[in-house]
Amino acid sequence: MSALPDDPKLASGPKLASDPKLASDPKLASDPKLASDPKLANDSNLDGVRLTDAEKARQSKRNRAIGYAIAGLCIVFYLITVFKMGPAIMKRPL
Amino acid sequence: MSELGAELRRETLISNADPEDFIALLKPRVMSLVVFTALVGLVLAPGSIHPVIGAIAIFAIAIGAGASGALNMWYDADIDAIMKRTANRPIPGGRVTEGEALSFGMFLSVFSVMVLGLATNWVAAGLLAFTIFFYVVVYTMGLKRRTTQNIVIGGAAGALPPVVGWAAVTGGVAIEPIILFAIIFLWTPPHFWALALVKSEDYGRAGIPMLPNVAGEAHTRLQILVYTLIVVPVGLLPVWFGFGGMLYAAVAGAGGLAMLYWALDIYRAKADDRFRKACWRMFGGSIAYLFALFSALLIEWSVTRLSPLLAGLKGVFA
Numbered sequence: 001m002s003a004l005p006d007d008p009k010l011a012s013g014p015k016l017a018s019d020p021k022l023a024s025d026p027k028l029a030s031d032p033k034l035a036s037d038p039k040l041a042n043d044s045n046l047d048g049v050r051l052t053d054a055e056k057a058r059q060s061k062r063n064r065a066i067g068y069a070i071a072g073l074c075i076v077f078y079l080i081t082v083f084k085m086g087p088a089i090m091k092r093p094l
Numbered sequence: 095m096s097e098l099g100a101e102l103r104r105e106t107l108i109s110n111a112d113p114e115d116f117i118a119l120l121k122p123r124v125m126s127l128v129v130f131t132a133l134v135g136l137v138l139a140p141g142s143i144h145p146v147i148g149a150i151a152i153f154a155i156a157i158g159a160g161a162s163g164a165l166n167m168w169y170d171a172d173i174d175a176i177m178k179r180t181a182n183r184p185i186p187g188g189r190v191t192e193g194e195a196l197s198f199g200m201f202l203s204v205f206s207v208m209v210l211g212l213a214t215n216w217v218a219a220g221l222l223a224f225t226i227f228f229y230v231v232v233y234t235m236g237l238k239r240r241t242t243q244n245i246v247i248g249g250a251a252g253a254l255p256p257v258v259g260w261a262a263v264t265g266g267v268a269i270e271p272i273i274l275f276a277i278i279f280l281w282t283p284p285h286f287w288a289l290a291l292v293k294s295e296d297y298g299r300a301g302i303p304m305l306p307n308v309a310g311e312a313h314t315r316l317q318i319l320v321y322t323l324i325v326v327p328v329g330l331l332p333v334w335f336g337f338g339g340m341l342y343a344a345v346a347g348a349g350g351l352a353m354l355y356w357a358l359d360i361y362r363a364k365a366d367d368r369f370r371k372a373c374w375r376m377f378g379g380s381i382a383y384l385f386a387l388f389s390a391l392l393i394e395w396s397v398t399r400l401s402p403l404l405a406g407l408k409g410v411f412a
Contacts, residue, residue, distance in 0.1 A: 049108060051108065055108055055110075058109070058110065058111065058112055059109070061112055061113055062109070062111065062112070062113055064113075065113035065116070076150060076153070076209065079146050079150060080147070080150060080209070080212055080213045083144050083146045083147050084147065084212075084213070
């Protein structure tokens with residue numbers, strides 16, 4: 001079932017573009033040909049998935065974790081640079 | 095919105111995972127043993143490494159071990175779902191998708207190897223890459239579902255961290271880290287077979303050919319005893335080669351006797367409850383044994399390093 005909207009042949013078919021089941025698929029919605037279709041443009045299905053409060057909370061936790069990880073990476077690479085180069089870090093031509 | 099479309103989008107687009115689920119993919123308990131053994135390999139190595147670079151090296155080795163754990167969980171999701179012990183792991187529990195675990199594991203594998211290479215040297219990085227490859231491809235994909243020798247050969251992956259730690263300082267390998275490797279390598283079969291004996295139904299349901307399921311309980315008991323008889327003298331080799339002192343000799347001797355006692359207990363236990371108890375004791379006790387051996391080496395190293403400092407302080411205050 002989930003493989004159906006991924007199939008490029010099926011996605012490009014005009015009959016399927018007007019299929020409400022497939023119209024709700026975000027991949028099809030991002031297709032410029034389909035986006036210009038007036039039927040689809042007025043379709044409220046394209047608003048996207050509305051997250052529940054629990055899903056929003058988890059997403060927020062994941063976002064924070066990714067933020068911390070990126071900050072940690074910056075520190076790791078900074079430390080590697082400084083401690084690998086040692087005092088030579090100050091010796092550079094102006 | 096059609097219900098089918100909504101469900102389809104929800105299933106494919108909405109992740110159910112908490113950050114804790116991604117941490118669970120890294121197998122933190124296994125990671126802690128890897129960190130500890132790698133640290134011992136790193137501090138015992140001759141030469142010096144800046145403490146910050148050393149800490150980053152240990153961090154990279156830990157992340158590499160975690161990455162291989164995530165890739166192991168990705169590949170084994172089908173059998174994890176069958177076994178009670180693993181059914182609630184993030185993928186069979188439905189909190190993390192297989193794709194997420196695969197991407198996470200691959201990214202961390204590459205990242206850990208690159209960081210170790212940049213921070214220390216490419217011999218250590220190559221060894222870490224080999225460790226990840228061995229655990230994921232050789233053990234998980236190749237051996238685990240095919241042979242009773244899965245954990246015997248696969249144990250090499252778990253035994254490599256002290257070698258990686260040593261190489262991070264020296265850029266090479268010597269007899270000392272090879273002995274540490276041998277201790278962990280020979281320790282692995284009695285440790286895991288003790289668990290396999292009490293969880294044989296679980297492994298059998300999942301179709302994993304662990305020794306008790308294929309060769310039988312009696313043969314496994316004997317194999318545990320044989321491997322214990324080998325690992326105990328190998329555990330004393332650091333004393334012979336001069337990098338284990340009196341404390342290490344005492345710990346390895348007493349710990350070795352305890353290991354032999356537990357192995358004999360498994361071998362001789364007749365009643366089912368006593369047998370299960372003996373297996374659990376070997377499983378937990380063997381972790382304590384390995385931890386004690388490496389702790390003794392670390393303590394001896396610390397004392398050697400700290401004693402000149404303490405003597406200096408004594409001189410200042412005299």
